[in-house]
Amino acid sequence: MPHFQPIAVPERFRPEPDPAYVVERKLTGSARLLPFALAVLDAWCLPDGEYPDGHVRSIYFETIRLDSYAEKANGDHLKTKIRLRWYGESVPDPDGTIPVFFERKNRIGIARDKFRKNSRADKRRLEETPLDDASFLDYVDRLSADAGISEGFSRRPLLQISYQRRRWVSPLDGSRISLDWKICAERLNPKVFPWSEAAIPLTLPTIVCEFKNAGGGVPMWLPLLEEAGFRYSSFSKYGVFVTHLKEGTQPV
Numbered sequence: 001m002p003h004f005q006p007i008a009v010p011e012r013f014r015p016e017p018d019p020a021y022v023v024e025r026k027l028t029g030s031a032r033l034l035p036f037a038l039a040v041l042d043a044w045c046l047p048d049g050e051y052p053d054g055h056v057r058s059i060y061f062e063t064i065r066l067d068s069y070a071e072k073a074n075g076d077h078l079k080t081k082i083r084l085r086w087y088g089e090s091v092p093d094p095d096g097t098i099p100v101f102f103e104r105k106n107r108i109g110i111a112r113d114k115f116r117k118n119s120r121a122d123k124r125r126l127e128e129t130p131l132d133d134a135s136f137l138d139y140v141d142r143l144s145a146d147a148g149i150s151e152g153f154s155r156r157p158l159l160q161i162s163y164q165r166r167r168w169v170s171p172l173d174g175s176r177i178s179l180d181w182k183i184c185a186e187r188l189n190p191k192v193f194p195w196s197e198a199a200i201p202l203t204l205p206t207i208v209c210e211f212k213n214a215g216g217g218v219p220m221w222l223p224l225l226e227e228a229g230f231r232y233s234s235f236s237k238y239g240v241f242v243t244h245l246k247e248g249t250q251p252v
Contacts, residue, residue: 027209027222029230034181034207036228038166041209044221045168045177055088057162057186059131060238061155072239081105081238082155084140086126088162098123102144119143131157131189159245160187161237172220175213183208185241196245208235 029037061082062068068081082104090098097120104115121143129136140157163183169176183204190197209230211219 022212022214024210024212026233026235027225027230028206028233028235029209029225029228031181031205031207033225033228033230034179037179037207037209037225037230040221040224041166041168041177041179044172044219045170048167048169048176051087052167053089054165054167055162056085056165056180057088057127057160058083058085059157059160059187062158062192063155066158066242069239069242072234072236073243084143084157086121086123090123092123093120096122096124098126100126100143119146131160131187132191156189158189158192159185159238159241161241162186163237170211170219170221173213173217175211175217175219177209177211177219179207179209180237181207183237185245188245193245199245202241202244204237204240206235206240208237 060068061084071080082102084100085103086098086100092098100119100121102117102119121139125136125139129139137156161184163180165178165180167176167178183206185200185202188197188200209225211222
């Protein structure tokens with residue numbers, strides 16, 4: 001594993017937290033089930049009023065020891081991910097910038113807590129600069145400072161993941177639901193996995209349905225997805241991609 005120099009992106013930052021921990025559950029299914037899943041959720045749920053559809057892009061940051069990945073691979077009860085997220089449908093301002101979000105996501109069992117800091121970034125620079133480029137590391141440093149984040153940590157950008165997402169709200173129990181497909185590893189840091197660079201882009205043959213609520217209740221539409229072949233899973237997009245990149249295998 002190559003030696004990484006720290007960049008000024010924080011390991012611990014505490015933006016305003018969500019009002020409470022919520023229960024988050026995931027189900028995964030074959031990509032061939034996408035039309036059926038969309039039909040079920042459209043029939044039982046209402047489109048999210050603010051962001052019903054989106055193209056999500058995230059850059060994940062890691063330590064030298066791949067701590068975030070190890071927490072997932074080892075089945076740790078407490079897991080942490082830090083990422084920089086933006087949305088493909090964002091239209092740049094005249095200066096070329098779009099909203100971006102530094103996020104720290106904690107999972108405690110099936111509960112989750114997420115903290116977010118906002119900033120703005122040049123869309124073209126964000127999407128086209130290699131993740132191991134020194135100028136990109138300096139740029140991320142400035143973004144974190146603009147977001148009011150001052151505590152540094154030894155993490156570097158490791159992997160960029162994108163996917164298509166549709167969101168709903170359940171009028172029956174208040175659950176918030178999302179469905180992700182076209183899940184793709186678009187860029188990696190070639191200094192970490194130089195033998196896997198040729199595998200990028202890498203797309204998963206999987207779709208992910210996630211629902212969140214405060215009480216952990218089972219939505220009424222869920223058995224329909226289970227009967228079609230969806231299964232509960234502790235699925236992590238980041239974890240699955242890193243496993244395949246480490247081992248040099250293709251996802252199946």
